[in-house]
Amino acid sequence: MKLPLLRRTAPLSHWKSPLSFPSSTSPHRHFFVSLSRAVVRSLYQRRCLCSKMAMSQVVVREPDLLDRKKASIRNAGTSKLQVIADFDGTLTKYWCNGARGQTSHGLLQQGNAEYDAKRQMLYDYYHPLEISPSIPIEEKTKLMEEWWEKTHGLLIEGGLTYDAIKKSVADATISFRDGVVQLFEFLEEKDIPVVIFSAGLADIIEEVFRQKLHRSFKNIKVVSNRMQFDERGCLVAFKGKTIHVFNKNEHAIDMAAPIHDEFGNLDGSDVNGTFVKDRTNILLLGDGLGDLGMSDGVSFENRIAVGFLNSNIEKSLKDYSEAFDIVYLNDASMWGVFNLVSELCSTNQ
Numbered sequence: 001m002k003l004p005l006l007r008r009t010a011p012l013s014h015w016k017s018p019l020s021f022p023s024s025t026s027p028h029r030h031f032f033v034s035l036s037r038a039v040v041r042s043l044y045q046r047r048c049l050c051s052k053m054a055m056s057q058v059v060v061r062e063p064d065l066l067d068r069k070k071a072s073i074r075n076a077g078t079s080k081l082q083v084i085a086d087f088d089g090t091l092t093k094y095w096c097n098g099a100r101g102q103t104s105h106g107l108l109q110q111g112n113a114e115y116d117a118k119r120q121m122l123y124d125y126y127h128p129l130e131i132s133p134s135i136p137i138e139e140k141t142k143l144m145e146e147w148w149e150k151t152h153g154l155l156i157e158g159g160l161t162y163d164a165i166k167k168s169v170a171d172a173t174i175s176f177r178d179g180v181v182q183l184f185e186f187l188e189e190k191d192i193p194v195v196i197f198s199a200g201l202a203d204i205i206e207e208v209f210r211q212k213l214h215r216s217f218k219n220i221k222v223v224s225n226r227m228q229f230d231e232r233g234c235l236v237a238f239k240g241k242t243i244h245v246f247n248k249n250e251h252a253i254d255m256a257a258p259i260h261d262e263f264g265n266l267d268g269s270d271v272n273g274t275f276v277k278d279r280t281n282i283l284l285l286g287d288g289l290g291d292l293g294m295s296d297g298v299s300f301e302n303r304i305a306v307g308f309l310n311s312n313i314e315k316s317l318k319d320y321s322e323a324f325d326i327v328y329l330n331d332a333s334m335w336g337v338f339n340l341v342s343e344l345c346s347t348n349q
């Protein structure tokens with residue numbers, strides 16, 4: 001088994017590991033990168049045995065490969081770069097004020113206890129099927145469509161209003177990771193588009209942006225399930241095809257409903273995704289292995305995949321470190337990604 005190389009890319013103020021590996025700009029870097037497998041294995045095993053994995057912040061399994069990708073992306077320039085991000089547990093914290101952070105779907109309270117309970121019953125039935133390792137993906141896809149459509153039906157039947165969404169977000173335990181705002185500001189300044197893919201609800205995600213960040217970003221588009229309200233603010237329908245966990249990828253841009261016209265410049269004029277299709281370098285941010293599929297609709301030249309491993313760290317680290325180029329552990333901040341993007345956009349390397 002190839003073992004992950006632990007490496008620091010986060011700024012010192014955010015680095016909690018007792019292991020002090022130098023940054024990529026250090027003249028000593030090559031020494032550390034070429035540490036023998038035995039030494040790395042020894043460090044790795046000791047950390048596992050001592051259950052100290054939780055203390056490390058970031059894992060890069062193949063630093064040389066990552067460096068090559070970084071150099072290619074930097075050389076191609078910012079006009080070729082796009083960011084594709086998952087929302088829940090990626091842009092938002094897994095833990096929020098000591099409690100498990102809510103998801104954009106999970107925070108919704110219809111203001112109708114009967115229907116909230118009905119949606120919970122659907123969750124209790126379908127969620128185990130979603131994560132079951134024994135159900136083939138085609139079957140799961142059908143089940144997920146069933147689940148999403150039943151849930152959307154309940155939201156309409158139960159009389160969801162936009163006011164209930166606003167109240168749900170105001171009452172929710174949800175917040176963005178530290179550094180997300182600065183990351184978005186930097187990307188906006190560089191004209192780098194960000195596509196947020198979510199199997200949740202676009203209207204809720206946008207309300208979270210409004211209430212938690214109090215601002216919009218002209219470079220950000222949310223591709224998710226979008227609601228249609230009548231003049232009284234009551235939900236009457238969903239627009240476009242249902243986006244669920246197994247079809248959440250750049251093909252979804254084509255089937256998604258027009259982007260909300262009251263949020264930044266998300267005016268629906270580019271719903272076919274042309275604003276990202278010619279950007280063949282991708283920085284992908286996700287917190288689940290399935291999030292890697294978000295770039296499936298793009299024939300990319302380079303992709304750096306960053307994974308946030310929020311729970312079950314010791315059990316999942318091997319899979320994550322093999323699937324993602326960089327893995328941040330323990331509900332890390334977004335500062336490491338901010339530094340990475342700064343590097344990718346630098347012209348002085």
Ligand SMILES: [Mg+2]
Binds near residue numbers: 088
């Ligand atoms: Mg997620």
